[in-house]
Amino acid sequence: MRAKNADMTAGERQTHLAEEAVAAGLGFCAGAAIAYLFDPARGRSRRAKGRDKAAHARHELRDGLGVLSRDLTNRSRGSAAAVRYRVAGRSADDRILYERVRAELGRHVSHPHAVEVHVQDRHVTLTGAVLAAEEERARRAIRRIPGVKHVEGGWVVHDDAAESPRLQGPGRRREPVPELLQQQWSPTARFLAGAAAAGLLALPGGLPRPVAWAIRAAGALLAARVATNLPVRRLTGLNAGRHAVDITEGISIDAPVATVWALVSDYSVFPRFMPDVLEVRRSADGRTSHWTISGPAGTPIRFDATETGREEGREIAWQSAEGELIAHTGALRLAEQDDGGTRVQVRLAYNPVAGAAGHAVARLLGANPARKLRQDLMRLRSYAESRRQPVGSGGV
Structure with missing residues (x-):
């Protein structure tokens, strides 16, 4: 064996050590899986x-x-x-061409109702009012419609919407968005992108190491985009604001709305039934609250939150202050049920470190925000049902 090891080159020794490390890792994982699945107490x-x-x-x-x-x-x-x-669309009559032109105007003009369309022998005349920034683009688009022979722009071009009453009010062009730039990809797009990701991961065979790693990283990112169907900014958390991960949970409480509202509107009582909330203090303006919660390994985490909306007895909305480590926003809404109880609905959007990918890793490690939210709502239900009567209203 020693002679054999002595005959190995440095590269062969490294390969051999890597193979042994992989085999040891696989053996450890297999043993852990067997111990987990065949545990006498909880294996079944x-x-x-x-x-x-x-x-x-x-x-x-x-x-x-x-x-x-x-x-x-x-x-x-x-x-x-x-x-x-x-x-075959070039043989369309004037009525069909009119509908095609109206549809195309909606994609390139912010106020299509301000434009009148006349079609005669496949010649299109445009009258009315249009913004200068949209005029040439709309004309080119209509000229490309199959069947249109000529486009005459008889409309009045305005540099500013304030120059014409017909251009007043909100306007929005319905420009088509390329498939790969949309928030959600279609099944076909995900399938084709997944095939491309597999090709990128398998491609870098004899390429230089930096190029190979770059291609593999692009393939891995594309594969993650396909698997989650989330935009890259939400997946990574970069420029995602407070909306990388969305969580919605609800619970029914056998207590009147007044009792539940008195609890959820007074954050200072949260530490009584939420063990992770250590302290909540209100600022002088009454709209901002200073929170101290228990983080990983019991490490205290402090952040500020500001109310963005309040409807007494029904809804509270809030968001974290700018510059917080984990930016988030949320809303809690109460609704009275037919049996006199209360339905509590919570919507929470937050941006963890590394975005949705970080959220997935946290779930693997047992830190599941959705499960913690469900547990907190169950504690709220137990606490509210034990009181039954309003405890007095408070503010954030």
């Missing part, structure tokens, strides 16, 4: 839970493949119709 429930999750994953996969199949079919039909539109 864990295996049952694993079977349930596997069945759920199969159902999700089957449904996802069905959605992908239908989306591919519909998009193929749409592409064929678009080709027919470009090829």
Whole structure:
């Protein structure tokens, strides 16, 4: 064995050590999995839970493949119709051309109601009012419509909307957004992007190491985008503001709205039923509150929150102050139920470190914000139902 090790080159020794490390890691993971699944006390429930999750994953996969199949079919039909539109659409009559022009105006003009369209023998005349920043772009788009022979711009061009009463009011162009720039990707786009990600991950074979790592990083980022169907800014948390992760939870409480409102509107009582909330202090203006909560390993975390809206007895909305480590915003709404109880609905959006990817890692490590929110709502229910009567109103 020593002679064999002596005959190895430095590169071979490194490869051998890496293989041994991988084998040891796999062995450790296999042993941990066996110990976890066959634990005498909780192994049976864990295996049952694993079977349930596997069945759920199969159902999700089957449904996802069905959605992908239908989306591919519909998009193929749409592409064929678009080709027919470009090829055979030139024989359209004036009535059809009029509808096409009106539809195109809605994509390129912020006030399409201010424009009048006249079509005669496939010649389009545009009258009315239009902004100078939109005029040339709209004219070019209409000129590209199949069947249109000529476009005459008889409209009045204005540099500012204030120059014409017809251009008053809010306006918004409905410009088409490319598929890959949309917030949510279609199943077909995710499928094609996933194939591209797999190709990027498998591509860097004999490439220089920096180039190979860059390609692998791009492939991994694209794969994460496909898997989560979240924009990159929400996935990474960069420039995502307070909306990288959205959580919504609700609970029914067997107590009147007045009792629940008195609790949720007075943050100073939160430490009584929320063990992670250590202290809440109000500022002099009454709108800002200073929080101290228990973070990882019991480390205290301090942040400021400001009320952004309040409807007495019904709703409170808030957001964290600028510059906080974990930016967040949320709203809590109460609704009276038919049985006299209260329905509490909480919407929370926050941007953890590393965005949605950091949220996923936190869940793997056991720090699940959604589960903590559910637990806090259950504690609120127990505390409110034990009181039954209003405890007095307070403010943030």
